[in-house]
Amino acid sequence: MPEQQPRGEVPSIWAFITADVLAFALFFVLFMAERGRQVALFDQSSLQLDANLGLLNTLILITSSWLVALGVEAARHGNRLALRRWLLLAMLVGAGFAVTKFIEYSAKIGHGITMLSNDFFMFYFALTGIHFLHFLVGIGVLLMLWMQARDRELAGSFMVWLESGGIYWHMVDLLWIVLFPMLYLLGRSA
Numbered sequence: 001m002p003e004q005q006p007r008g009e010v011p012s013i014w015a016f017i018t019a020d021v022l023a024f025a026l027f028f029v030l031f032m033a034e035r036g037r038q039v040a041l042f043d044q045s046s047l048q049l050d051a052n053l054g055l056l057n058t059l060i061l062i063t064s065s066w067l068v069a070l071g072v073e074a075a076r077h078g079n080r081l082a083l084r085r086w087l088l089l090a091m092l093v094g095a096g097f098a099v100t101k102f103i104e105y106s107a108k109i110g111h112g113i114t115m116l117s118n119d120f121f122m123f124y125f126a127l128t129g130i131h132f133l134h135f136l137v138g139i140g141v142l143l144m145l146w147m148q149a150r151d152r153e154l155a156g157s158f159m160v161w162l163e164s165g166g167i168y169w170h171m172v173d174l175l176w177i178v179l180f181p182m183l184y185l186l187g188r189s190a
Contacts, residue, residue: 013164017171020134024175027130031123031182038119043187045120048113053104054184057097058176064094065173068142072166075154083154083162087146090169094139101132124183131175138172141165 035042071086108114108121115125145165152158 013167017167020171021175024130024178027123027127028178028182031127034119034123035186039187041118042120045118045124046184046187048108049124049184050104050107051184051188053100054180057100058180060093060096060100061173061176064090064097065170067093068166068169072162075149075159075162078154080149080154084146084149087142087149091139091142091146094135094142097135098132098139101128127179127183131172131179134172134175138165138169141168 067086067090071083071090074082074086113121115122142165145162148158148161
């Protein structure tokens, strides 16, 4: 077995992640404050979301994050083929998130539900839309890493980029893990 590669240093990504998570935290606080003023409207509106699709998206992102983690570990052990395979699988599984969001957005818009419908849906479309932009950036980063893994040495700056990309992808996952219960489950009767 090849010797394990040293772990890269990724301090810059942590500053970005911290700032991004704090910005989302502000949105979460604003959502909860508005929800506190309009509990019935938010609960009723939440029931119009498909919790099964939300759960499916959660499982998709968790699985995709796990695949990225497997890829990073493969790179640490110098296994280029496994790294590329895990990153490709992570992107393919992650693409399921885009498909389900497209289905969900299409259904809402098809029923006349938009950002302008009420305050809940304004938050729903804004928060999930911003999260979707983060998702697209993450897919782009994974694609770039997958392509570079073909030729780059699995050490040094490439490992810093790989680990930073993995951390970013895990943040996308983490944000959805907060969004899912906040938007889809909060206020539902047992």
